[in-house]
Structures are given as C-alpha cells and as structure tokens.
Amino acid sequence: MGTKINIPDLKTGTYVEIVNLNLQYPGPTINSTRHRVKNNLPGTPEFCPMIRRSEKLEKYISTNIQESIDKGLDGRDKELIRRTAAFLLLKDSKASFAIEGEFPPNMRARNWGKAIGQAGKKALTLSEIDRLQHIVIGSKKLNKFFDKLA
Numbered sequence: 333m334g335t336k337i338n339i340p341d342l343k344t345g346t347y348v349e350i351v352n353l354n355l356q357y358p359g360p361t362i363n364s365t366r367h368r369v370k371n372n373l374p375g376t377p378e379f380c381p382m383i384r385r386s387e388k389l390e391k392y393i394s395t396n397i398q399e400s401i402d403k404g405l406d407g408r409d410k411e412l413i414r415r416t417a418a419f420l421l422l423k424d425s426k427a428s429f430a431i432e433g434e435f436p437p438n439m440r441a442r443n444w445g446k447a448i449g450q451a452g453k454k455a456l457t458l459s460e461i462d463r464l465q466h467i468v469i470g471s472k473k474l475n476k477f478f479d480k481l482a
Contacts, residue, residue, distance in 0.1 A: 334377075341366040357383045421445035443468050 342365075349370040351358040359374030373380050383389070405413060425445040429436055436444075447464045454460050 342368045351382075355385055357385060417449075418445070421449050424448070440468065443470075 345368045347363060347368050347370045349358070349361070349372050351372045351374070353372075357374060358372035361370050361372040363369075364371055374383070375381055422442055422445045425441040425448065428444070429441060447467045450464070450467075
C-alpha cells in the first residue's frame with residue numbers, strides 16, 4: 333500500500349521467494365532486506381499477472397517458434413507476406429476500435445496498426461511512448477489537446 337509500518341527490519345534469517353518456481357512463472361528477483369523476501373513477482377503492485385506453469389506452456393516455451401515461422405515462410409513471396417501482415421494489422425486495429433465503440437477514420441486505424449507493428453522493437457520509455465502516440469494521433473491533434481489543458 334506504500335506505507336511503511338513502524339516495526340524493525342528483519343536482521344537475520346534466510347530469504348524466501350514469493351513465487352514458487354515449480355508452480356508459476358516468476359519475474360526478476362529483487363531482495364527485500366527489510367522483509368527477508370526475494371520479490372520475484374512478475375509485475376508491479378498495480379499489475380501483477382500470475383501465470384501457472386503447465387506442461388503445455390513448457391512445451392511451447394521449449395520449441396523454437398522463430399525457427400518454425402522462418403521454415404514455414406521459406407520460399408514464400410516476401411511482398412505478399414508483407415501485404416498480408418499489413419492487412420491483418422489494419423483489420424485488427426479496426427476490430428480493437430470497434431470493441432471500444434469507436435469508429436475512427438481509416439488513416440487513424442492504419443496509424444494504430446503501424447504503431448502496433450513496431451511493438452517490442454525499442455525499449456518502452458517515455459520518449460518512445462510519445463513517439464508512438466504521435467504516430468497514432470498526430471502532432472496537430474496532440475498540440476490541440478495540450479492547448480485545451482493549458
């Protein structure tokens with residue numbers, strides 16, 4: 333909750349992991365010397381998705397998915413694959429907007445698809461979020477929005 337309780341920090345004892353690695357997938361481990369806990373929760377206090385380990389997931393993780401994709405696309409027309417991917421991104425973008433009850437102009441949906449297509453290629457920083465937002469909304473609309481706030 334973000335409030336430090338007025339009790340002394342633990343000085344001795346072994347560290348205990350929060351997430352049992354045999355049952356769930358952990359996040360990066362950060363030691364809490366105050367609590368003698370290895371915080372390996374996969375997320376933040378605001379959002380912490382817990383994923384149960386299963387044979388099916390372990391099987392998928394152990395396969396080389398990229399190799400399978402490359403093998404499946406080998407010898408295919410690269411331009412056709414590019415156009416198909418662009419078409420699917422546009423359809424997905426329009427469906428996402430429809431789920432939210434929005435029906436934006438085609439250009440905005442295309443821009444959304446373009447931003448989604450770039451997902452994961454750069455580290456997610458404030459400047460990267462700003463860049464992606466400019467792709468989707470455009471700088472003119474953002475400037476008008478910020479002018480209204482001022």
